[in-house]
Amino acid sequence: MSTNVLICDDSNLARKQVLRSLPESLSTDVKLASNGEEALAILSSENIDILFLDLTMPIIDGLGVLAALKEQNKQLPVFVISADVQPEMQSKVLALGAKAFLRKPIQIDVLYEHLKRHGFL
Amino acid sequence: MNAFDLTEDQQDCLQELINVAMGQASDQLARYLDTFVYLKVPSIEQVKAEHLFDTLNYESDATAIVSQGFFGYEGIRGEALLMYQPKDSHRLADLLGYEADELTFDEQIIDLSSILTTTFLNVFASQIDNQMSYSAPRLLSANIGKVNEHIQQQAFNWDLALKVRISYQVTDYSFNCDMVLLIPEAAITNIKAVLDRILAEF
Numbered sequence: 145m146s147t148n149v150l151i152c153d154d155s156n157l158a159r160k161q162v163l164r165s166l167p168e169s170l171s172t173d174v175k176l177a178s179n180g181e182e183a184l185a186i187l188s189s190e191n192i193d194i195l196f197l198d199l200t201m202p203i204i205d206g207l208g209v210l211a212a213l214k215e216q217n218k219q220l221p222v223f224v225i226s227a228d229v230q231p232e233m234q235s236k237v238l239a240l241g242a243k244a245f246l247r248k249p250i251q252i253d254v255l256y257e258h259l260k261r262h263g264f265l
Numbered sequence: 266m267n268a269f270d271l272t273e274d275q276q277d278c279l280q281e282l283i284n285v286a287m288g289q290a291s292d293q294l295a296r297y298l299d300t301f302v303y304l305k306v307p308s309i310e311q312v313k314a315e316h317l318f319d320t321l322n323y324e325s326d327a328t329a330i331v332s333q334g335f336f337g338y339e340g341i342r343g344e345a346l347l348m349y350q351p352k353d354s355h356r357l358a359d360l361l362g363y364e365a366d367e368l369t370f371d372e373q374i375i376d377l378s379s380i381l382t383t384t385f386l387n388v389f390a391s392q393i394d395n396q397m398s399y400s401a402p403r404l405l406s407a408n409i410g411k412v413n414e415h416i417q418q419q420a421f422n423w424d425l426a427l428k429v430r431i432s433y434q435v436t437d438y439s440f441n442c443d444m445v446l447l448i449p450e451a452a453i454t455n456i457k458a459v460l461d462r463i464l465a466e467f
Contacts, residue, residue, distance in 0.1 A: 155280060156274070156277045157464070160467040199304075200288075200305065202306055227289070228292075228304045229289060233301075247288075248288065
């Protein structure tokens, strides 16, 4: 059974960077969203197993997505991938339920380490 | 579309490079001010030389402007201007709050601008396998005419300005500043080539 992945980032390049970094086991069924609103719409209509989420986005940002997921009590593994690397921001996203915070630009070895830690590899 | 215009993909690529650079500059700012900085999506706009000051829409006095030159490999160079709005200059003075025997406000705003400019451009450069050197930052006269004069005195003829509007919202205060990168013709062509190289990898 394949793992359904959602990548949410307002940058086309960043989405491609994440997609290209994913292990083969996670890259067969990938949905893309360019802001938090699109991501929440996909999450409400499809079964998504893992979300890679940017923070600084228009319409609804990453924090908004995390807050909405928390409010819905949705148990979804979220890996935040962001350029906003302030320690306080990292604490915030983890407090909102994210599994991990990864800094941009994404490093494959760091991504794999987190995926392994959370049972996706 | 002229030779200096970016394609949609080049614009997206540049935006992402700037986002990453801005994220780390904000982290430095947060540490410098010992506070949290809320980061917004930066707006990036290309402005023709003759229209730059029309788009900035600044008042002619009390605006703090810090200028710093940057020089990288492959002919990537330019002048970075950090421009603070008049109302924010006073907020910055409060935010930077210093004791009488410490730095003056002018010195502090030069320090702050240098941190923002060099952190931003160092991270930007590292993403394109480049490395930057900098001239000493200078606080320009608040008079917009003087700023114009300063820009005209640059060692290069710049044809296009890349205006990056960065909004820093700090926990207790908020201020906006524009980072304007003045880039000469040859450097624009080089930046476009770098962006194409990155895009080709995807």
